[in-house]
């Protein structure tokens with residue numbers, strides 16, 4: 001299109017076209033070509049601007065993806081570290097339990113395991129200030145008297161939740 005405009009302009013400048021009608025037509029075509037060229041340049045400019053803004057957006061999103069990925073990597077590393085710690089702790093606790101369980105009479109251990117299954121993982125509870133720490137209920141006076149009268153070897157049970165009650169210095173007896 002530009003070449004055609006140049007060619008038209010050359011024809012006009014050369015003086016080869018002499019008829020006023022042809023001259024006018026040539027002039028009109030040059031004007032029309034110039035306008036179209038201007039329009040197309042506007043379109044090209046707009047496309048370039050859009051491409052630039054799209055590139056900026058790509059860069060921004062790439063950066064955000066990188067940041068999120070870094071966070072995810074960090075969280076994964078921390079999760080794995082925590083998981084290793086928990087595994088080690090679980091192994092230690094399992095070993096400790098084995099030692100303690102070995103010192104508990106078999107029938108008492110059987111009762112404890114049964115209660116533990118029935119009572120959501122807690123088979124024995126501390127008696128603290130006359131309250132069963134398993135179900136949080138306070139023992140009534142009769143129960144307190146029964147506990148007081150029981151020998152230290154007697155296996156006590158909570159009347160409410162049936163868990164094994166463990167007496168301590170803070171039992172409030």
Ligand SMILES: [Zn+2]
Nearest residue numbers: 132135158161
């Ligand atoms: Zn209880």
